[in-house]
Amino acid sequence: MSNRGTTEDEKIFNHQLGKNIKYLRKQKSFTQERLSRVCDVRFQQIQKYEKGSNSPHPCALVKLAQFFKISLDKLCSQTLIEDTENFKNRVKSLEIATVDGVGIPLEGMNAEIDALLGKIQKNSDKFIKDQPLVFKFDKEVDPWL
Numbered sequence: 001m002s003n004r005g006t007t008e009d010e011k012i013f014n015h016q017l018g019k020n021i022k023y024l025r026k027q028k029s030f031t032q033e034r035l036s037r038v039c040d041v042r043f044q045q046i047q048k049y050e051k052g053s054n055s056p057h058p059c060a061l062v063k064l065a066q067f068f069k070i071s072l073d074k075l076c077s078q079t080l081i082e083d084t085e086n087f088k089n090r091v092k093s094l095e096i097a098t099v100d101g102v103g104i105p106l107e108g109m110n111a112e113i114d115a116l117l118g119k120i121q122k123n124s125d126k127f128i129k130d131q132p133l134v135f136k137f138d139k140e141v142d143p144w145l
Contacts, residue, residue, distance in 0.1 A: 006055075013076070015052030020080045022050040024068045027084075038067045
């Protein structure tokens with residue numbers, strides 16, 4: 001739907017939503033063409049969504065939210081990008097504590113951290129904001145393995 005005849009609030013909403021869609025798409029390294037197939041529109045329409053000049057039909061919004069594995073309110077959030085970047089930075093500074101309490105930084109494990117980030121982000125509603133993340137193991141783990 002075009003921005004013609006929309007209120008200023010709607011234009012601001014469309015612009016923010018477009019930034020969020022572009023951010024999520026780039027985070028996953030998806031093309032506009034791939035996203036267009038998800039929404040059953042042409043890639044030019046995705047370009048317009050990302051620019052904020054058009055707003056997605058509600059059905060397309062639902063498809064995008066499902067595709068990105070995110071709730072509709074988060075997809076439309078004014079703070080999605082900032083919250084996600086803060087979350088990623090927080091997880092990148094994780095340490096694994098050994099049995100004797102020594103913290104081992106996870107630096108040098110970029111692929112593993114990125115995979116963990118993805119899994120945690122999919123379930124981020126289960127984590128309390130600004131609380132430390134604690135990992136619990138079924139059995140004692142040798143930290144030097």
